[in-house]
Amino acid sequence: MPTTVSYKESKRAEQAVQESEQRYKRLLASVTDYVYSVTVNHGRPVGTAHGPGCQAVTGYTSSDFDADPFLWYRMIYSEDRPAVTAQAEQVLKGETPPPLEHRIVHKDGRLRWIRNTPVPHKDDQGGLNAYDGLVSDITERKRAEQFLAVQYLVTRELGEASSLDEALRRILESICSTFRCFLWDVAAFWSLDAQANVLHCRRTWRAPAVPAEEFEAVSRSFTLACGVSLPGEVWAAGEPVWIPDMLALPSKCPRAPYARKAGLHGACAFPIRDGEAFAGVIELFSQQIQPLDSDMMRVLMTVGAQIGQFLERKKAEERHRLGETRLQAILDNSPAVIHLKDTQGRYILINRRFEQLFQVSRERVAGKSPHDVFPQETAAVLRNDDQKVLATLTPLEFEETLPVDGRLHTYISVKFPLLDADGVPYALCGISTDITERKRVELALRQSRERLALVIQGSSDGVWDWDVTTNEVYFSTRWKNMLGYADEEVDHHFSAWERLLHPDDRERALAHIQAYLSGQTSTYELEHRLRHKDGSYRWILSRGVALRDTAGKPVRMAGSHVDLTERKQAEEQLQRAYAELSQNEAALKAALQKLQTANEELQATQLQLIQAAKLESVGTLAAGVAHEVKNPLQTILMGVDYLANNLSGGNSNTTQVLNDMRDAVTRANVIVRELLQLSAATDFAPREEDLNALLESSLRLINSEIIASRITVARKLSADLPSVRLDRNKMEQVFINLFINALQAMSQGGVLTITTRRRRFGEDLKMRGPAFPFKPGELVVITEVQDTGEGIHEDHLPRIFDPFFTTKPTGIGTGLGLSVVKKIIDLHGGAIDIRNAPLGGVVVSLMLRVESEKTP
Amino acid sequence: MNNEKKRILVVDDEPSITRLLKLNLEQTGDYEVATENISKAALATAEDFRPDLILLDVMMPDLDGGDLAGKFQASPTTKNVPIVFLTAAITREEVRARGGLVGGLPFLAKPVNLHEVLACLERRLGAPGAPAAANR
Numbered sequence: 001m002p003t004t005v006s007y008k009e010s011k012r013a014e015q016a017v018q019e020s021e022q023r024y025k026r027l028l029a030s031v032t033d034y035v036y037s038v039t040v041n042h043g044r045p046v047g048t049a050h051g052p053g054c055q056a057v058t059g060y061t062s063s064d065f066d067a068d069p070f071l072w073y074r075m076i077y078s079e080d081r082p083a084v085t086a087q088a089e090q091v092l093k094g095e096t097p098p099p100l101e102h103r104i105v106h107k108d109g110r111l112r113w114i115r116n117t118p119v120p121h122k123d124d125q126g127g128l129n130a131y132d133g134l135v136s137d138i139t140e141r142k143r144a145e146q147f148l149a150v151q152y153l154v155t156r157e158l159g160e161a162s163s164l165d166e167a168l169r170r171i172l173e174s175i176c177s178t179f180r181c182f183l184w185d186v187a188a189f190w191s192l193d194a195q196a197n198v199l200h201c202r203r204t205w206r207a208p209a210v211p212a213e214e215f216e217a218v219s220r221s222f223t224l225a226c227g228v229s230l231p232g233e234v235w236a237a238g239e240p241v242w243i244p245d246m247l248a249l250p251s252k253c254p255r256a257p258y259a260r261k262a263g264l265h266g267a268c269a270f271p272i273r274d275g276e277a278f279a280g281v282i283e284l285f286s287q288q289i290q291p292l293d294s295d296m297m298r299v300l301m302t303v304g305a306q307i308g309q310f311l312e313r314k315k316a317e318e319r320h321r322l323g324e325t326r327l328q329a330i331l332d333n334s335p336a337v338i339h340l341k342d343t344q345g346r347y348i349l350i351n352r353r354f355e356q357l358f359q360v361s362r363e364r365v366a367g368k369s370p371h372d373v374f375p376q377e378t379a380a381v382l383r384n385d386d387q388k389v390l391a392t393l394t395p396l397e398f399e400e401t402l403p404v405d406g407r408l409h410t411y412i413s414v415k416f417p418l419l420d421a422d423g424v425p426y427a428l429c430g431i432s433t434d435i436t437e438r439k440r441v442e443l444a445l446r447q448s449r450e451r452l453a454l455v456i457q458g459s460s461d462g463v464w465d466w467d468v469t470t471n472e473v474y475f476s477t478r479w480k481n482m483l484g485y486a487d488e489e490v491d492h493h494f495s496a497w498e499r500l501l502h503p504d505d506r507e508r509a510l511a512h513i514q515a516y517l518s519g520q521t522s523t524y525e526l527e528h529r530l531r532h533k534d535g536s537y538r539w540i541l542s543r544g545v546a547l548r549d550t551a552g553k554p555v556r557m558a559g560s561h562v563d564l565t566e567r568k569q570a571e572e573q574l575q576r577a578y579a580e581l582s583q584n585e586a587a588l589k590a591a592l593q594k595l596q597t598a599n600e601e602l603q604a605t606q607l608q609l610i611q612a613a614k615l616e617s618v619g620t621l622a623a624g625v626a627h628e629v630k631n632p633l634q635t636i637l638m639g640v641d642y643l644a645n646n647l648s649g650g651n652s653n654t655t656q657v658l659n660d661m662r663d664a665v666t667r668a669n670v671i672v673r674e675l676l677q678l679s680a681a682t683d684f685a686p687r688e689e690d691l692n693a694l695l696e697s698s699l700r701l702i703n704s705e706i707i708a709s710r711i712t713v714a715r716k717l718s719a720d721l722p723s724v725r726l727d728r729n730k731m732e733q734v735f736i737n738l739f740i741n742a743l744q745a746m747s748q749g750g751v752l753t754i755t756t757r758r759r760r761f762g763e764d765l766k767m768r769g770p771a772f773p774f775k776p777g778e779l780v781v782i783t784e785v786q787d788t789g790e791g792i793h794e795d796h797l798p799r800i801f802d803p804f805f806t807t808k809p810t811g812i813g814t815g816l817g818l819s820v821v822k823k824i825i826d827l828h829g830g831a832i833d834i835r836n837a838p839l840g841g842v843v844v845s846l847m848l849r850v851e852s853e854k855t856p
Numbered sequence: 857m858n859n860e861k862k863r864i865l866v867v868d869d870e871p872s873i874t875r876l877l878k879l880n881l882e883q884t885g886d887y888e889v890a891t892e893n894i895s896k897a898a899l900a901t902a903e904d905f906r907p908d909l910i911l912l913d914v915m916m917p918d919l920d921g922g923d924l925a926g927k928f929q930a931s932p933t934t935k936n937v938p939i940v941f942l943t944a945a946i947t948r949e950e951v952r953a954r955g956g957l958v959g960g961l962p963f964l965a966k967p968v969n970l971h972e973v974l975a976c977l978e979r980r981l982g983a984p985g986a987p988a989a990a991n992r
Contacts, residue, residue: 626944627915627944629944630944630966630967631870631873631944631966633966633967634870634873634944634966634967634968635870635872635873635876636967637967637968637969638873638876638877638880638969638970639872639876641876641880641969641970641971642876642879642880642883642970645880645883645970646883662969665967669967
């Protein structure tokens with residue numbers, strides 16, 4: 001079976017050859033060095049032999065080199081040829097140059113880095129006859145170096161750049177120029193426009209010698225949707241893409257013709273991720289065909305990740321910056337005073353309001369404590385409050401007093417700790433609101449409410465307060481009593497009033513209210529009839545004011561009721577009488593005259609009635625107050641007396657305190673007395689009196705005070721003064737009040753001048769005007785009380801008769817004295833005038849009517 | 857000396873006033889004081905205590921001082937006991953202007969100090985230690 005054997009043998013041989021070939025190839029693949037020898041004759045190279053291994057490094061065999069004497073030169077990458085030539089010339093000159101690292105183009109088209117180390121050989125005379133070159137493939141080392149260099153450059157650029165745009169300009173260039181050995185000639189960065197959901201080419205770079213201007217310009221003008229062109233593909237795939245030769249592939253890419261024109265073959269693109277999110281693509285193009293290089297791909301992916309991190313960091317910085325700016329903006333526009341302190345009590349930040357109020361800047365206050373900003377006492381209180389918050393770790397509210405423009409303002413401060421993730425406080429925030437004005441308003445409001453309550457309680461007028469929105473009405477007790485009803489007998493509703501309305505007045509009354517509420521009339525004053533519990537109708541004058549909201553819509557209306565029935569009846573009588581009399585023309589004039597007089601008297605009486613009614617209501621109030629106040633005063637006074645007798649040892653402070661308490665009781669009692677006087681004016685008992693004598697007796701009553709005050713009294717009393725009809729006790733009160741005022745105005749001593757004279761009204765220029773209830777020519781007696789004190793501030797004069805208005809220091813005056821005087825003079829149908837004298841001091845003029853001219 | 861002390865009954869609805877009057881008056885050593893804050897019970901207290909003088913508040917709940925004075929004057933035991941009104945319902949000036957009498961009865965206007973109370977008691981009862989003017 002030789003054939004079989006032969007077949008088997010030949011098979012085995014073939015197999016052996018194959019094995020040997022594979023082993024050789026493996027061996028070749030592991031060879032990275034080879035040696036070439038150059039024969040030199042008379043300084044010129046005459047032959048070159050490439051040693052085994054050249055195929056492994058260059059792809060060409062020895063025979064390839066033998067067949068083509070210039071192959072070695074063409075193999076050298078064109079840019080590096082001058083350096084290689086220069087090295088060779090050095091050797092030929094007999095020198096030994098250092099090894100040269102340069103690029104060659106491998107037979108497979110890829111670039112390789114080699115190190116070429118020449119070793120010259122010399123003959124006996126020292127002439128060069130040959131040299132060997134050791135060629136080592138250093139491509140892997142070079143690649144590794146360049147990958148490192150790229151990563152280093154990218155890291156440095158990203159670290160130094162303030163924006164991605166700035167960084168990218170240099171990064172694209174770095175990638176391309178460092179990888180020039182691999183010939184990336186054009187680079188572009190595409191960023192995602194998240195709103196439009198497209199990619200924009202934000203930046204390109206091109207090696208100077210590459211004619212890709214048009215490709216660059218076109219790229220910059222394009223926007224790419226997901227999946228379109230190379231960047232779009234990377235976006236869609238979320239992974240890098242490597243295309244060894246674009247021109248070898250059919251393409252629908254709109255940029256393809258321009259790439260072709262620029263001679264771009266190899267391409268690669270990789271994504272840039274901002275955290276998880278896709279942020280953009282970097283693409284690289286080469287004029288060479290670029291077989292897939294996984295190592296480089298990895299490096300580029302790392303670069304992509306680095307850029308992504310940079311984006312993430314920049315965004316975080318931006319967010320932080322925006323957050324701070326936003327927070328500061330909010331704080332600065334708050335009317336509250338806001339600050340943040342660390343746990344040591346040092347300011348971290350303050351808002352603009354804080355800066356303005358306390359005249360400090362946030363830069364200067366940072367790191368300082370309240371002790372550097374506020375007075376020590378204030379700072380100690382603030383620090384104490386802060387510590388309470390840090391101790392309890394809960395938000396607390398404090399009322400704090402802080403000095404603003406030299407005045408103390410009251411603040412409500414909410415303070416709360418800021419806790420870290422572990423619940424440990426790292427700062428304290430305080431938000432303070434100025435409530436000084438609110439406090440003042442609250443106090444004023446409370447006072448005015450109390451005053452209102454007193455007025456309603458004491459008023460002889462009925463009071464009503466109508467909530468227009470709900471139709472609920474508050475009717476005062478007096479309102480109801482006026483119509484004969486007890487408190488619980490009238491519903492607090494608008495309909496209660498409507499039900500009491502006289503049918504004939506109903507339409508007019510409702511229209512009147514409507515006209516006022518709608519703004520057609522500016523005041524509300526209505527005379528109408530309301531049914532009394534006894535069935536009769538009472539004439540009521542209703543006056544009121546509406547409270548409106550900002551839109552002018554009435555929300556509330558309040559006012560008073562005055563009973564006009566008696567006046568109305570008088571008027572009706574008058575009219576009836578007038579009607580009767582009008583029949584007799586002759587009697588008419590005389591009757592008219594009488595009626596007029598009667599009418600005037602009626603009006604005067606009515607005024608007095610109203611006055612008396614008012615005084616009566618104050619009186620009721622005062623009597624109540626008197627009882628309620630005097631009993632506690634009694635207790636205090638008895639207590640003081642008891643203590644005075646039982647605190648032996650004669651401590652002068654104790655004695656002083658007890659005396660002060662006695663004085664206080666006396667003062668309180670004086671107020672009560674004056675209130676009573678104000679009200680007691682109703683017991684009016686006038687008689688014909690000698691005014692001069694009354695003045696003298698009044699002066700005697702305060703003789704001791706006059707002496708104590710070192711006051712001289714000057715009397716200019718008229719000798720022919722007619723007697724005046726007056727209530728002796730009340731006028732005595734008037735004079736004493738006026739004298740005491742004068743004495744108090746002259747605390748440093750002075751002259752009290754008292755003048756009386758008789759006049760016809762109108763003769764005295766100072767006593768003209770509508771305020772005086774006299775007819776021209778009427779006989780009057782004028783009393784003037786003048787002091788030499790400082791006078792009264794002109795602004796105070798209009799209010800001088802207001803109850804509780806006083807210009808005296810606290811504790812000296814009650815503010816009731818002149819109110820009492822005015823009431824009493826009014827009761828006498830007289831007039832009073834207070835003015836500053838031209839040469840200083842105050843002149844009080846009283847004018848009383850003389851009814852029958854006889855001297856006392 | 858105890859039996860020489862004058863006996864005063866103070867009727868006032870304010871306990872602080874009666875308490876302090878008692879303390880102050882008894883401290884002089886000249887008076888023995890009983891107090892009553894409930895006006896309706898005052899007649900029984902007076903009949904029991906047999907005062908030499910009654911200091912009587914006017915404005916009191918249930919039974920006012922004026923009516924109570926009538927009851928004292930109607931009771932055989934107390935009809936001759938002098939009464940001095942102590943009241944907040946009248947001013948000091950009014951009291952003075954009327955010579956300390958209103959409706960024929962003596963008055964003290966609140967607030968009144970100890971000195972004035974003692975002066976009034978002396979006027980009505982004679983100097984301390986002297987035999988009581990009133991019927992025992």
